[in-house]
Amino acid sequence: MTNFPIFESRSLSAVAAATLCALASCSQPSEVGDNTVQPQETVAADAVTNIPPAAVPTPAPTASVPEPVPSGAADGETVGGDGSQIRLTPLSEKDMAGATLSGELACSFGRGRDTLLLAKGDVGSKERAWGVIKVGDYVEQVSAPGGYDGMLRDATFAGKGTTLKLALTGPATGGGESPPRPATLTYLRADGASRLFRGNWTCGP
16 A cells, blocks of 8 residues: 655645636635626616606696576576577567556566566565566566565566566665666476576566
């Protein structure tokens, strides 16, 4: 048996280790940190920088609420019915004089100098107030409960196949004993047709 010196065995071990390290491309820890860690950190920083900002939802515009129109009819339009138009013709001086309405005080609905409804009643009376309108070329009679007092606020007049609803829409626009008040007059026909008129309601001596 051949005995090798101890120093030779250690030298061979060192040479083998160095050879294996060279084949495996070993590098110093500092070189690994410089060649691999730094590029990864740069990519991560760029990725964070390039993230698009979150979309901020835009609130929907607030829709304006339209003002209600009494009785579902626009001013000047006939709604429903058999398709024929509702016509309220201004009363002439002859029409009003020939109506022979009884009552202490009167109320009228009109626009400017045109009177579309004229009615009279007694103060404090439970009797009906009577009035006239002109539909086309014909003068027709209507009435409302409560006498004169019943006409001072919202009132409903009835006639043959006809209903007229008066609604005050604002305060008096003038002074004196008989200041006019803005109002609407809705004509309801027996066949379901309706038409709204805008004007002023005036009551007094």
